[in-house]
Amino acid sequence: MSATAAVEAALGRIGKAEPALGAFTDVTGERARAKAATVDASGVAGPLAGVPFAVKNLFDVEGLATRAGSKINRELAPARRDAALIRRLEAAGAVLVGALNMGEYAYDFTGENVHDGPSRNPHDATRMSGGSSGGSGAAVGAGLVPLALASDTNGSIRVPSALCGTFGLKPTFGRLSRAGTFPFVHSLDHLGPLANSVGLLAAAYDAMQGPDSDDPYATERPAEPASPRLEDGFADLRIATLGGYFANGGDADCFEAVARVAEFLGAERVVELPEAARARAAAYVITASEGAALHLDRLRTRAEDFDPAVRDRMIAGATIPAAFVARAHRFRRWFAEAAAKLFEEVDVLLAPATPCRAPKLGQTTLMLNGETVPLRPNVGVFTQPISFIGLPVVCAPIFLDSGLPLGVQIIAAPWKEAAALRVARALEKAGVAFVRDMGAAS
Amino acid sequence: MNLLSDETLEAHLDAATAALGLSVAPDWRPSVLAHLKATLQAGRLVADFPLDDELDPASVFRP
Numbered sequence: 001m002s003a004t005a006a007v008e009a010a011l012g013r014i015g016k017a018e019p020a021l022g023a024f025t026d027v028t029g030e031r032a033r034a035k036a037a038t039v040d041a042s043g044v045a046g047p048l049a050g051v052p053f054a055v056k057n058l059f060d061v062e063g064l065a066t067r068a069g070s071k072i073n074r075e076l077a078p079a080r081r082d083a084a085l086i087r088r089l090e091a092a093g094a095v096l097v098g099a100l101n102m103g104e105y106a107y108d109f110t111g112e113n114v115h116d117g118p119s120r121n122p123h124d125a126t127r128m129s130g131g132s133s134g135g136s137g138a139a140v141g142a143g144l145v146p147l148a149l150a151s152d153t154n155g156s157i158r159v160p161s162a163l164c165g166t167f168g169l170k171p172t173f174g175r176l177s178r179a180g181t182f183p184f185v186h187s188l189d190h191l192g193p194l195a196n197s198v199g200l201l202a203a204a205y206d207a208m209q210g211p212d213s214d215d216p217y218a219t220e221r222p223a224e225p226a227s228p229r230l231e232d233g234f235a236d237l238r239i240a241t242l243g244g245y246f247a248n249g250g251d252a253d254c255f256e257a258v259a260r261v262a263e264f265l266g267a268e269r270v271v272e273l274p275e276a277a278r279a280r281a282a283a284y285v286i287t288a289s290e291g292a293a294l295h296l297d298r299l300r301t302r303a304e305d306f307d308p309a310v311r312d313r314m315i316a317g318a319t320i321p322a323a324f325v326a327r328a329h330r331f332r333r334w335f336a337e338a339a340a341k342l343f344e345e346v347d348v349l350l351a352p353a354t355p356c357r358a359p360k361l362g363q364t365t366l367m368l369n370g371e372t373v374p375l376r377p378n379v380g381v382f383t384q385p386i387s388f389i390g391l392p393v394v395c396a397p398i399f400l401d402s403g404l405p406l407g408v409q410i411i412a413a414p415w416k417e418a419a420a421l422r423v424a425r426a427l428e429k430a431g432v433a434f435v436r437d438m439g440a441a442s
Numbered sequence: 443m444n445l446l447s448d449e450t451l452e453a454h455l456d457a458a459t460a461a462l463g464l465s466v467a468p469d470w471r472p473s474v475l476a477h478l479k480a481t482l483q484a485g486r487l488v489a490d491f492p493l494d495d496e497l498d499p500a501s502v503f504r505p
Contacts, residue, residue, distance in 0.1 A: 187501055284480075285485045303467075312470055312474045316475075318458070318459075318462055323489070327488050327493070328485070329501050330493050331488050332501075333498055334497060336500060
């Protein structure tokens with residue numbers, strides 16, 4: 001199919017699904033058609049040639065204000081240049097078709113947005129898409145685009161990926177350039193792709209790798225492409241399920257999804273990542289404090305213009321004693337060393353992505369360990385300890401029945417994205433993990 | 443002394459928001475206090491864990 005035909009088809013699907021789905025906040029049709037024509041004329045080949053994609057609206061898109069899910073930021077001047085990862089994908093022939101809904105300033109696990117309305121779950125429009133990259137999950141899960149970009153500070157790629165039933169990759173911290181994106185927590189922010197297949201996920205990841213002097217956190221390691229070994233299987237990998245913290249608190253079917261994956265992989269071993277609850281607490285503290293510090297001036301002068309659910313958390317976060325934050329950064333080192341020790345014995349770890357299937361829109365509480373807790377901060381209970389130390393994770397979509405999907409985290413040692421992607425590909429090939437066809441093309 | 447008593451939380455919020463120049467409208471206050479309590483609980487959980495003095499923070503700046 002030509003790039004032009006692929007882009008026209010995507011624009012047609014978006015036109016049909018929106019605004020009801022709430023995934024897109026901007027459709028860049030004119031730009032996409034022009035780019036597609038260029039791709040067709042250039043004869044660019046490869047797995048990304050002519051692939052339509054969209055980005056969470058915290059990525060700079062030339063000519064659009066980078067709203068980051070907020071009311072305040074849409075008053076900013078339009079971006080003068082695309083974010084680094086958009087430029088890299090388009091250099092490989094992919095075509096940007098729009099920007100996607102998200103929770104305000106990425107402080108969210110629901111996919112709800114008080115200013116733009118919620119991005120809805122493609123499998124049940126009365127349910128959450130997950131956040132904060134809700135539009136990214138909804139757009140790929142609904143089949144509007146095969147590929148989307150998103151950010152993940154505490155789980156914001158993996159949660160919507162799980163709730164919307166897509167593949168998602170949160171790479172190692174520092175692997176992909178964050179240049180040209182609106183931040184949330186500089187110490188913890190990652191960017192990555194969501195896709196409808198592991199092959200596309202890996203192709204996008206490979207095209208986006210490489211150092212970038214515009215992002216001081218970006219690694220100087222050379223690119224380590226995952227695609228060439230994607231079909232190598234998992235026979236040489238030592239795979240275990242995370243027990244303890246990661247085997248408690250959620251609904252039974254979250255653990256059933258992990259068990260199904262472990263059974264297929266022949267992973268009988270259960271291991272512990274020590275002090276995971278404390279790691280989650282440390283990520284929580286750093287997020288609250290750093291996120292609030294970023295927005296301090298806006299909280300002083302424009303507090304009424306925030307989503308109240310975000311504002312109240314940020315005001316509280318601004319007041320956290322610095323001693324707790326400094327301690328959390330030192331604990332991060334301890335926890336990373338504990339994980340490194342575990343990775344001497346195993347190559348890949350399995351854990352649930354969320355403690356439940358997609359909650360109802362508007363739901364504010366969740367049952368965790370038999371206790372009713374606020375939903376918004378707690379959907380990421382299983383993702384947060386992992387991103388805290390920047391481990392690479394592929395979230396694989398698992399459909400236990402005809403109902404809503406669940407996600408399983410396939411976690412590897414730092415810089416070993418390729419191992420997690422190989423496992424995900426094996427699961428996809430065997431039909432254990434897959435993206436459900438939502439019939440958007442018809 | 444209960445470090446997370448309602449009185450302590452109220453006093454902390456008032457002092458810190460004054461120092462930071464932040465205002466908290468009366469109808470936001472209960473929600474802000476609930477988040478403050480949850481975040482301070484998390485902070486205490488982290489602070490209670492013994493760490494070697496030599497352990498560096500994980501945030502590294504390389505000029």
